Amino acid sequence: xxxxxxxxxxxxxxxxxxxxxxxxxxxxxxxxxxxxxxxxxxxxxxxxxxxxxxxxxxxxxxxxxxxxxxxxxxxxxxxxxxxxxxxxxxxxxxxxxxxxxxxxxxxxxxxxxxxxxxxxxxxxxxxxxxxxxxxxxxxxxxxxxxxxxxxxxxxxxxxxxxxxxxxxxxxxxxxxxxxxxxxxxxxxxxxxxxxxxxxxxxxxxxxxxxxxxxxxxxxxxxxxxxxxxxxxxxxxxxxxxxxxxxxxxxxxxxxxxxxxxxxxxxxxxxxxxxxxxxxxxxxxxxxxxxxxxxxxxxxxxxxxxxxxxxxxxxxxxxxxxxxxxxxxxxxxxxxxxxxxxxxxxxxxxxxxxxxxxxxxxxxxxxxxxxxxxxxxxxxxxxxxxxxxxxxxxxxxxxxxxxxxxxxxxxxxxxxxxxxxxxxxxxxxxxxxxxxxxxxxxxxxxxxxxxxxxxxxxxxxxxxxxxxxxxxxxxxxxxxxxxx
Amino acid sequence: xxxxxxxxxxxxxxxxxxxxxxxxxxxxxxxxxxxxxxxxxxxxxxxxxxxxxxxxxxxxxxxxxxxxxxxxxxxxxxxxxxxxxxxxxxxxxxxxxxxxxxxxxxxxxxxxxxxxxxxxxxxxxxxxxxxxxxxxxxxxxxxxxxxxxxxxxxxxxxxxxxxxx
Numbered sequence: 176x177x178x179x180x181x182x183x184x185x186x187x188x189x190x191x192x193x194x195x196x197x198x199x200x201x202x203x204x205x206x207x208x209x210x211x212x213x214x215x216x217x218x219x220x221x222x223x224x225x226x227x228x229x230x231x232x233x234x235x236x237x238x239x240x241x242x243x244x245x246x247x248x249x250x251x252x253x254x255x256x257x258x259x260x261x262x263x264x265x266x267x268x269x270x271x272x273x274x275x276x277x278x279x280x281x282x283x284x285x286x287x288x289x290x291x292x293x294x295x296x297x298x299x300x301x302x303x304x305x306x307x308x309x310x311x312x313x314x315x316x317x318x319x320x321x322x323x324x325x326x327x328x329x330x331x332x333x334x335x336x337x338x339x340x341x342x343x344x345x346x347x348x349x350x351x352x353x354x355x356x357x358x359x360x361x362x363x364x365x366x367x368x369x370x371x372x373x374x375x376x377x378x379x380x381x382x383x384x385x386x387x388x389x390x391x392x393x394x395x396x397x398x399x400x401x402x403x404x405x406x407x408x409x410x411x412x413x414x415x416x417x418x419x420x421x422x423x424x425x426x427x428x429x430x431x432x433x434x435x436x437x438x439x440x441x442x443x444x445x446x447x448x449x450x451x452x453x454x455x456x457x458x459x460x461x462x463x464x465x466x467x468x469x470x471x472x473x474x475x476x477x478x479x480x481x482x483x484x485x486x487x488x489x490x491x492x493x494x495x496x497x498x499x500x501x502x503x504x505x506x507x508x509x510x511x512x513x514x515x516x517x518x519x520x521x522x523x524x525x526x527x528x529x530x531x532x533x534x535x536x537x538x539x540x541x542x543x544x545x546x547x548x549x550x551x552x553x554x555x556x557x558x559x560x561x562x563x564x565x566x567x568x569x570x571x572x573x574x575x576x577x578x579x580x581x582x583x584x585x586x587x588x589x590x591x592x593x594x595x596x597x598x599x600x601x602x603x604x605x606x607x608x609x610x611x612x613x614x615x616x617x618x619x620x621x622x623x624x625x626x627x628x629x630x631x632x633x634x635x636x637x638x639x640x641x642x643x644x645x646x647x648x649x650x651x652x653x654x655x656x657x658x
Numbered sequence: 659x660x661x662x663x664x665x666x667x668x669x670x671x672x673x674x675x676x677x678x679x680x681x682x683x684x685x686x687x688x689x690x691x692x693x694x695x696x697x698x699x700x701x702x703x704x705x706x707x708x709x710x711x712x713x714x715x716x717x718x719x720x721x722x723x724x725x726x727x728x729x730x731x732x733x734x735x736x737x738x739x740x741x742x743x744x745x746x747x748x749x750x751x752x753x754x755x756x757x758x759x760x761x762x763x764x765x766x767x768x769x770x771x772x773x774x775x776x777x778x779x780x781x782x783x784x785x786x787x788x789x790x791x792x793x794x795x796x797x798x799x800x801x802x803x804x805x806x807x808x809x810x811x812x813x814x815x816x817x818x819x820x821x822x823x
Contacts (some may be wrong), residue, residue, distance in 0.1 A: 293789060442767050462789075485789055588762050589790035593666060593757040600755075605666050610790035616791070629666030640744055643763060 193378055243302055246322060250290060252300050264292045264300045266321040267649050268488040273458045273497070274310050274382050278449040286310035290317065291486030293612070299486055311362065318455060319360035320438040323650030339563065347626065365438035366449070369508045370516065375477070376430045379503035380423055382471040389419045399627070430502035435515065439652070442515050444500070447598040454497065458651045461516045462587045464500065464581040465616040466509055466533065473578075476532070478504045480512045483614030509533070517584055521566030532563065532572050532580045542572060548602050562607075562620045569609060571620045571633065581618045583609050585635075585642035593632050594626065607631055665750055666775050667757050674738030674749060680779045681799025684732045686727065686776060693723045746786070746812065747797050758795045762815040764788045770805045784808055 233256075233604035241254040252262045273289040280286065281302075288310045305313065345497070396412045431448035441457035462483040472478070480500040487497040500512045510529050514522065522528045522541075531540020538544055542561035549557040556575040563570040569588070571581040591610040599605060605628035606621040623631065700716040732752055739746045745761040769785040776782060782805040783798040800808065 483673045588795045590760040591756060592759070592792075595666070595755045597753045600753075601709070602765065608792065610788065610792040612789045613791045625666045629669070630760060632666070633669060636745055637760065640761060640763070 191286070237393040243300075245316065245320070247325065250300055250317065252302070261382055262292055262300060266317065267323075267455065268292045269317070269321040270460050271454060271484055272314050272317055273315055273455070274453040275309050276447075276451045279303050281451065288313055291455050291484070293485035311487070314455065315360045318363065318457065319652075321457065321520065321650065322440065322652035323490040324360070324652055345616075363438040365436040365443055368435045368437055368511055369501070369504075370431065370435075371433035371503060371508075373431060375503055375562070376433070378425065378475070379472065379477055380426050382475070382477075383426075383469065384471075385422050388415070391424075392416060392419065399473055426502070429499065433499075433502055435501065435512070437515060441651075442471075442500075445549055452497075456482075456484055458569045459586075459646065459649075462583075462589075462614070463616040464513060464516050464582045464619055465609040466504075466513075468578040470576045472503075476506055478506075478509050480504050480509060482516065483611050483613040483616045487614060506530075506533070513582060517568055519569060522563075523610075526624075528563070528565070528570070532570050533578065535561075535572070537561070540568075542625070543627055545622045546604070546624045551602055552598055552604065552622055557622065560620065562623065564631070564634070564638070569618070571618055572619070573610075573619075581616055583611060585638045586646040587611065588635060588639040591632055591635055595629055599625075605629070609635065666823050668756050669747070672740050672742070672747070674740050676783050677734065677737045677739075677797065677799035678801055679731075679734065681737075682731045683783060684776055684779050685730045686733065689726045689730065693719055693726065697723070734799065737797075737799065741811075746795075748797060758793065760786055760788060760793060760795050762812060765812060767770070768809050768812050770809050772802070786812070793807070 191258075236256050237254070240256055240259070241252070243250060243252045245251075250264045250266065251263070255258060269290060270293050272290040273291070275287040275289060276285070277287070283304075284307050285304035286307050287301060288305055289302075290300040292299065373374050386396050392412060392415045396409060399408045399412075400406060404461075428448045428450065430446060432451075433446040434444070436443045436445075438455075440455055441460065442455070444454040444456075446452055446454075462485060464480065464482050467479045467481070468477065479502060481498050482500045484498065493503065500515070501508055504512060506529075509577065510526060513527075514530065520521070520528060528540050531542060534545075535542065536558040538561075542563045545553070545560035547557075555558065556573060559573055559575050559578070561572045563572070568585060569583045571583070573579050589612065591609045592610065593605055594608065595605040599622065603625045604622045605625040606619060607623060607628050609618045611618055620631075681785060689739070697716055697719045700719055704712040705715055733750075736752045736755075738749050744763075745759050748758045748760070750756055766787050766789055769787070771785060772782040781799050782802050783796055784800055784805050786793065786795040786797075788795075797808075801816050
């Protein structure tokens with residue numbers, strides 16, 4: 176790890192102490208400062224300095240205790256001061272690699288490297304902080320190793336050329352040829368696909384529900400103050416204001432300068448205003464994709480594209496930031512984003528199918544719709560409910576005002592559930608839930624005809640099995656062994 | 659339902675294995691203890707307050723108890739599972755029916771759990787875990803032998819069919 180790490184990390188305790196002091200004793204501190212109480216101010220500063228030193232010492236110790244090793248098939252991380260822990264993350268289970276640069280780390284030219292493996296809970300490995308170049312080099316190396324390539328220096332596996340075919344062979348030669356030092360891999364070349372302009376992002380945030388909340392809250396605030404004649408009421412509105420402003424900020428911060436590219440190592444996404452984030456999701460790691468549109472975005476034909484990746488979305492914070500494939504996409508970009516995840520949608524005319532999925536109703540585009548009697552359980556949205564089974568994926572369509580399309584590749588179906596409540600039973604309807612990994616996308620197709628649902632269950636189980644059998648290997652640069 | 663044979667919850671050519679009826683006892687004991695405590699509390703309150711309509715509370719608890727005693731055996735009888743060549747099917751519920759299909763290859767790990775009451779009754783619960791948290795498939799009320807057999811069988815089948823995520 177880079178030696179400046181404790182400096183960057185040490186601030187966390189100071190900020191936490193400041194925040195606690197600010198919340199708990201804000202008025203007292205304010206009073207002390209305004210009264211010109213020199214002793215009080217000095218005491219405050221003293222406390223802050225002590226905590227700052229404590230924070231830095233702790234961070235320094237933590238930094239000294241953190242070590243990591245990258246072997247051919249795993250990353251080992253050892254850390255902890257009082258409670259030591261060692262973690263081994265298998266590279267063939269690698270789900271995503273993120274390079275995160277928080278504002279402060281950026282000023283020092285540092286990056287955090289985050290590896291997501293598909294374990295339960297907080298199973299990722301975070302290597303913080305590394306020099307930017309080192310982080311980029313390490314990411315290239317990890318991705319190459321995870322892809323099934325071997326270090327040129329290691330003599331154990333030199334039959335690589337025989338195991339890789341076609342484009343991939345050329346690709347690996349390029350990589351090895353470009354390798355800077357004896358154990359390095361050059362980053363896989365990438366092709367730029369789309370950039371979300373800042374103007375469109377700002378427009379999309381302006382047309383979301385958050386500013387509406389803000390306006391309503393402000394109006395309510397002004398009215399409350401005018402009616403009561405007391406300014407004290409304002410305090411009650413601070414939480415609402417704070418939450419909405421924070422929400423707008425996180426949307427802006429997370430979505431700014433959003434760029435997507437494709438490379439042999441999978442999808443690359445870069446975004447972020449103060450904290451920049453470069454994500455790499457290897458091929459076949461996206462479990463499901465959802466495409467949303469609220470009523471306010473309809474006029475602009477904007478869509479938000481999100482994905483489920485095992486490992487992302489398990490932590491409570493930053494779900495939105497990590498799982499976004501495109502914060503505000505045009506129709507063309509939706510198609511591109513889908514193509515990124517699923518190069519072959521399994522239909523003869525993908526554009527028409529996507530259009531039918533996004534805006535179509537009933538049988539448009541070959542969808543199997545919910546029957547007319549579903550109007551009793553879903554009077555507004557039943558026309559939109561439908562499912563399309565292609566050769567490669569399941570496309571689920573729903574939502575009259577909040578349009579929603581979910582795409583689940585067959586080989587990514589985890590398990591399936593069929594559900595029928597008493598009303599559905601009387602109407603001979605049933606809902607199907609193709610389960611996906613935890614994340615923002617929850618695939619469901621409600622109120623299908625019960626026979627359609629039952630056959631969908633049966634066939635989908637078979638299709639998922641067949642798709643898995645022919646799916647690419649976990650190590651995406653390796654040819655699957657012939658068994 | 660005019661045509662029960664073609665219910666979507668009964669795929670053709672499948673026989674459901676039902677769980678042990680001792681699960682009824684286990685569930686009734688647990689529900690009974692809670693409801694008995696609630697009943698005592700409400701009765702005491704009613705006696706202390708001494709107003710006639712307060713007795714509605716213990717009456718409601720009693721009604722709930724009767725309903726539970728009527729419902730639980732039916733629920734347990736509705737629980738079932740079936741092993742197919744490539745997946746495990748679990749069905750449950752009477753009014754709100756659910757059928758879960760879990761492919762062996764998607765199973766990440768299998769838990770067998772048994773609390774003190776369940777051990778005393780000689781039953782165990784099998785919990786299946788896939789990469790999807792939503793799966794939440796479990797089979798309660800298995801005999802320990804059956805649970806162990808199923809666990810080993812699922813583990814071996816899962817291994818031969820495991821394909822990443």
